[in-house]
Amino acid sequence: MEVDLNQPISQLIRAARRERKLSQYTLARELATVSGRPTVTRDLVARWERGHQIPRLGTRRWLSVVLQVPQERLDQAAAAARRRNRLGHAVVTDNAPATPGPARRAQGTPALLPVFRSRVQAGILAATLLNPDRSFSLTELAEHSGSSLASVDKENKLLEKAGILTSRREGTIRLMRASGDGPLARPLAELLRLTYGVPQIIGEEFGCVRGVVRILVGGVWADRFAGIPGPAPESIELLVSLQPGVAADEQALHIAARRAEQRLKRPVSFSLAAPERGLDGLQIPRQRPGHPVVEIAPIPPRQAPLTSGVGLNGHDVVLQLVRAGHLDLVGGPAANGQPFLDLAAKHISSAERLAEVSPDSAFLLLAKSAQLIGAGLLARQGLRPALSAPEQVVGTVVAAQFGHQFSQIELLRQRAKELDMPTSRDSHILPSEAKTYLGTVRTLLAAAREVAGKLALFH
Incomplete structure (x- = not known):
């Protein structure tokens, strides 16, 4: 199998699985059998292939056996995924800057919100403050921020001393979450929501629209997200692709855009990709040549998308x-x-x-x-x-x-x-x-x- 050295592990797993003609269920069953871990499920495989989770080192050893891919190749792909992943479910998919200068290193100043001293710190705060009802392990925060466990642990301790985060233990695992008591939590959360919150908010709102399968973001926000310094984005431009055969629900799409505008406090415009072409090779309207495009995965609700309503006096x-x-x-x-x-x-x-x-x-x-x-x-x-x-x-x-x-x-x-x-x-x-x-x-x-x-x- 020919591989791209910059290919993230999500794409590598999917390509290798298809080459071996395995379904996600079959791959999960074979992994559970050879590793002796019944926790390997089809849902876990799906999360790997969507790029929502990166298999750990021990799991990659068994993936190497089942998929017949050298472990070194899987490790390279995992590293590539961490480099490309940012907060939420967003990945720079096209035309990223060729030279990763200081602003693009994980430890460098984040171009999207340069008030923070590092991307590690911004990544931890974005994950925790934008999801105050969730607790995160150090491994999850390392994946969010694209950094090492040691760096994440160091930042967590500083943030906990400042009263911004709080921690608890479940066995040997330390879990971190936002502290709702400190005076800094609300203003910090607002800053992060308007910058790093774009992937999560766009993914959530458009994930409620039936048939949405992929979303691309371009413009100034994508530049800052990819690490190109410059002014803050004034608007968010999207290109949305629907599942083939699903008719566009214009009302639901406009509601999603309007709710996203309210949450992000800036205009959100979208265009629909032709169903037969999807997003491949398409440009976002007004997207400048040679500038990055960021892919966001829709985040569906745990229940069916909400489509009906009642009149509310409130x-x-x-x-x-x-x-x-x-x-x-x-x-x-x-x-x-x-x-x-x-x-x-x-x-x-x-x-x-x-x-x-x-x-x-x-x-x-x-x-x-x-x-x-x-x-x-x-x-x-x-x-x-x-x-x-x-x-x-x-x-x-x-x-x-x-x-x-x-x-x-x-x-x-x-x-x-x-x-x-x-x-x-x-x-x-x-x-x-x-x-x-x-x-x-x-x-x-x-x-x-x-x-x-x-x-x-x-x-």
Whole structure:
């Protein structure tokens, strides 16, 4: 098999698998058999081939055996992928600068946001602050930033001391995530969202549109992303390719562009590639010859794309809070309210068992359940409270959107706050109160499940 020395490992694995006439399922099964690791699945192979994950050194040894590719070649391809990968699901695919000067080295100043001293630091902050609900291992952060574990570990310790990140351990693995308490988190997240957030936000919004399979970004943003110094981009230009045979949903595409504009605070324009040609050999409109193009993979939601909606009286309230920075627009897997509602149901079941023996504990579980219900309805619309949002934002928004019944969310939160003062005469809940609140929250959950099925992404 002829190979390109700059070919990333995603393309090498796909080409070698096809040459051996293996499906992704068959490759996963053979790898699981020879390595003795049942955790190797078809989904993992798919992530490798999409470039979303780079196989580790130990896994590459078994890939060498199954695919009959020298391990040195796989290691070179893994290194090439790390050089080409940047934050989110974005890869410089065409016309990258031929000479990787200091600005293009992993340790150099990032041209996209040169206020940071290195790409490693910017990469870590972008991954964690743009995904505050996720924890990242050192290996994942090294892949995001294109650097070594030692460099990532050093930066993590500095960021943790500054209160920007926090860590915890699961066995021998140290996991890092954004700290929501520090005063720097919100402004840093905003800076990163407007720069390094482009791949994630474009991938999430257009990933909700049926049939979108590939996205190219050009223009000034692609130049900065590839490491070419210059002024900040004023707009984002896209070329979108649809799956052959799928008709373009113009309304959904324009909604995706409009939501991306709101999140990125700059114009987002797109053109559709001809289905029979895809993106190969095509140029983005107004793209300058010889300048890089960045490929972004669509990030589909964990649920079906949202296409239907209901009239909401709270639209203006939501829009006001989005503009004030108290609500963030989110997409992809984060635009999924089901996990919130499922966890609320578990809390309600636990509260039922505690209502008689420990009514205070039962009530706190119910108050948390109500917040989860509200957060689930927001997530279903692609909304999430900002890091610096007031505590009452969830209850306020949901009550404005869905009526007086959901004002109970804020009332329960306020009552729970009273329990934080053990010396207050209102700091205890009677068993009869706990049972009453139990019925209230159950009703809220049932209403939320009914409403959630009718919601679309907010735009």
